[in-house]
Amino acid sequence: MALEDYRAMMERCSNCSGCKWIPFDKIKSQRFSENCPSISYYNFNTHSARGRFQLAQTLLDGDCEFSPDVVEAIHNCTACGSCDSTCKITRYNLEPLDHNLALKAKAVEEGYALPEQKPIMDSLQQEKTMLPGELRSNRLHWASGIDVKDLMKEKGEVAFYPGCKYSYNEKLKPVAANALKLLINAGADVGIFGSADMCCAGRALQMGFENDYEQQAKANMEVFTKSGVSVIVTPCSDCYHAFKRQYAKLGLDIKVMHLVEYLDELIQDEKLVMKNRVPMTVTYHDPCHLGRLGEAYVPWEGKEKKILNQVHTWEPRRPRYNGADGIYDAPRRILQSIPGVELVEMERIREYTWCCGAGGGCSQTNPEFASWTANERITEANATGAEAMVTACPWCEESFMNAKDEDGNTIQVVHLIDLVLQAI
Incomplete structure (x- = not known):
């Protein structure tokens, strides 16, 4: 959805400040009661979900411009979804996270990306990773010495997808290598995508670069389909969310599991x-x-309506992603x-x-x-x-x-x- 499509949500936000705190019945101390890093750090309302609703409305109405402070407030959102989960404790008709991402996308579209984002996106285009300075030719070094299938050459049921951090970071590489060895030793019919392994680009979407994300996502989906795998297992939560929620919107129809889910099943089956x-x-x-962002995507088509011209609802009932699942x-x-x-x-x-x-x-x-x-x-x-x-x-x-x-x-x-x- 374009930013303009969220105008009704901008107008109906009631300024309850629920986006700034964990639910009151969950608070155990004042010290650890806040939920949004951005508003907690900057201590200015514009850096909250409520503030970004207001900011977007004033931008659309032409009452403010993309000044340096405005651009900073837009992009300094970790896209963690905490405001989204807490908002839905008291509201059912607002989507703060999706709105924040649309606001970022609007800024990028208008030419107001951050200077620091350019090398990240250049790296995605040139080296298929959002870690500047890393080379695609080094992407498989983490798997050196492991006898594992190349799913572009051999068939396998399970694809192990490490993600960029586990592929390049020297301190984290052992996690990917040990995880893959564990799956092999447990008898999984597992492989990797070899030279076709690339960044999931989920962070591009989080930063507002929708076109770059979609281009990379579709390229990955072609690889997944060509391999013929039934399950994708990843140890990276960012990759998990990208595949489980975001790629599904583009039509990905392959089972996605995080490593902890797969290990849990192996333990339950006494294979570990x-x-x-x-x-x-x-x-x-x-x-x-x-x-909270690991819930599966549920396809939905419908329209908004009002009950007695007052209560907002949707027909048919719309999926509610509140993080509980x-x-x-x-x-x-x-x-x-x-x-x-x-x-x-x-x-x-x-x-x-x-x-x-x-x-x-x-x-x-x-x-x-x-x-x-x-x-x-x-x-x-x-x-x-x-x-x-x-x-x-x-x-x-x-x-x-x-x-x-x-x-x-x-x-x-x-x-x-x-x-x-x-x-x-």
């Missing part, structure tokens, strides 16, 4: 047995794109199946989790804001008394590796698969 004790107290961070239980079941691991929860979890700060391209375009956001989560994690923070997303993992809490303390950050490897 946790026999070694791992004595550790951990807390789990729900990645935004695996949790994201991937939350699978990673927690895995942790609970590991002998010796004790899980202690943070205050903001599941669909009300606090973002790591990397989303929407912010870790690359505004590292100071992104770092502050990550530090806030480390403060919350350390408040639990846990020895380590476990997550299942490379962007989250990288963000937290260098983060410190408000007292300057760090926390050990581990991917869930690292604990699984210790336990089997």
Whole structure:
């Protein structure tokens, strides 16, 4: 939808400020009650979902222009969807996240992208990754030495799709390699896309570059279809969201699973047995794109109507993405199946989790804001008394590796698969 199509939502937002806080019945302390990194960091209403509704309306009405401050407010949204989940606690007829993305797209369309975004998008066009400086010729180095099918040459049921971070980041490459080995050893008919492996481009959509995203998405979908795979498994939550929700809108009809879902099934089927004790107290961070943004896309066509000329509704009933059906239980079941691991929860979890700060391209375009956001989560994690923070997303993992809490303390950050490897 174009930005103009959201005008009714701009006008009907009631300024309740629900987009700024986790639901009141979920609040355990004032310290960890906020939900939107942007409004929390900038402390100015325009940086909230409500403020961006107002901003978009004034832009459409010609009452303001794309000034530097306006452009900053538009792009400094991590696209984490937290405002979307909390808005839908009290409202059913607003889509803050989709609107924010449309606002970004409008800015890009009008020529108001951030200077820092240019090398990212150039890299996507030239090297098929949104990590500037990385070469496509090095993309498969993470899989060196692993005897695995090339799905462009051999048939296989499962495609393992590592994503850019796990393909290029030296600290994170072992996660992808170990995950693939684990699937092979568990008997999965798995392969990789070889030289056809490319960026999912989900972050291009998060930053407002709709055309670039769609071009790359369609290229990937051609690869997926040509391979003939039945399932795509990825350890990256950004890739998971892109395939599960966004590619589905373009017609992708292949089962998509995050690595934690696949591992959970292997454990339930006793193909993976946790026999070694791992004595550790951990807390789990729900990645935004695996949790509240991990709900499957539901096709819908309908129209808006009013009941008694007052109540907005849709006919037929429209799907409501409020984050409740994201991937939350699978990673927690895995942790609970590991002998010796004790899980202690943070205050903001599941669909009300606090973002790591990397989303929407912010870790690359505004590292100071992104770092502050990550530090806030480390403060919350350390408040639990846990020895380590476990997550299942490379962007989250990288963000937290260098983060410190408000007292300057760090926390050990581990991917869930690292604990699984210790336990089997």
